[in-house]
Amino acid sequence: MKTGKSRNKTYNVKMSVMYDGSRFQGWQRLGNGKENETIQGILERCISDILEEEVMVIGSGRTDAGVHAYGQVANVHITKELDLNEFQNQINQSLPKEIQVYGLEYVANQFHSRYDATSKYYEYHIGIGEVESPFYRKQRLYVREELNLDLMRKAAEYLCGTHDFTGFSSTMKDGRNTVKTIYEIEIMKEKDQIIISYHGDGFLYNMVRILTGTLLEIGQGDRTPESILTIFEKGDRQYAGKTVEGKGLFLKKVVYI
Numbered sequence: 001m002k003t004g005k006s007r008n009k010t011y012n013v014k015m016s017v018m019y020d021g022s023r024f025q026g027w028q029r030l031g032n033g034k035e036n037e038t039i040q041g042i043l044e045r046c047i048s049d050i051l052e053e054e055v056m057v058i059g060s061g062r063t064d065a066g067v068h069a070y071g072q073v074a075n076v077h078i079t080k081e082l083d084l085n086e087f088q089n090q091i092n093q094s095l096p097k098e099i100q101v102y103g104l105e106y107v108a109n110q111f112h113s114r115y116d117a118t119s120k121y122y123e124y125h126i127g128i129g130e131v132e133s134p135f136y137r138k139q140r141l142y143v144r145e146e147l148n149l150d151l152m153r154k155a156a157e158y159l160c161g162t163h164d165f166t167g168f169s170s171t172m173k174d175g176r177n178t179v180k181t182i183y184e185i186e187i188m189k190e191k192d193q194i195i196i197s198y199h200g201d202g203f204l205y206n207m208v209r210i211l212t213g214t215l216l217e218i219g220q221g222d223r224t225p226e227s228i229l230t231i232f233e234k235g236d237r238q239y240a241g242k243t244v245e246g247k248g249l250f251l252k253k254v255v256y257i
Helices: 039-051 084-094 149-159 207-219 227-234
Strands: 011-019 057-059 068-078 099-107 117-127 161-164 179-189 193-200 249-256
Touching: 011 039, 039 057, 039 068, 039 084, 039 099, 084 099, 117 207, 149 179, 149 207, 149 227, 193 207, 207 227, 207 249
Parallel strands: 068 249
Antiparallel strands: 011 068, 011 099, 057 068, 117 193, 117 249, 161 179, 179 193
16 A cells, blocks of 8 residues: 655756846846836746646856846756647747747756756957947847956956856845855957857856946946955945946856866
8 A cells, every 4th residue: 555645746947038128127036016027027928828737947157137048058847748839839839929938858857957057158249430220229238438358357267267257147145155266257359349258167246247347347447357355355236346237148058078
């Protein structure tokens, strides 16, 4: 005779998601009837409606309001084994066009899209030139001044490596480890934009936006590359540059071993 309650089998589905975050209040769901204002809230509503059961979508990280993603990763536990191609089509038909799922796969039940990530790539897009393009106004920060890329690249060298990035993050109260490793920062100039690419093992709240603001101030001649060392020494947000807008930021890729 069997005793105890039987447990329903669950399936863990890894999701690759891209979105234009311009009109959304970031990734993390909001309460008070504002579920349709966030990426997570919209995904959870759509999948719950399709499966006729409540689900929780877990993201690799919480992108802020206005921030975009080429390669956000999430996972969701479901109780039905599905044809994932058909499931993906159903999800995308229900989602607003600014959000689309471009990959689904079954993974081990213990897989966690946030805790299992080993590194992330972010990009910040900066429009340059005499005239701001109306076509990219929601995807680029526009800078009219000419930037000294050599000085910005020198500063980027100071930022790479393992450091305490407290001075490059907004105030946090969750006890998170502020020591992070940046593997590489690339600063690339194209015809009408500059792209700053960051690869690191993790990023603190607003860290990429503050790093970018600091690099911009160096490129504009408002501070020196060596000021990076002072920010590390002081460990205080007030010594770093401004927090740039979220609209130029893209989560490009999440890496798992």
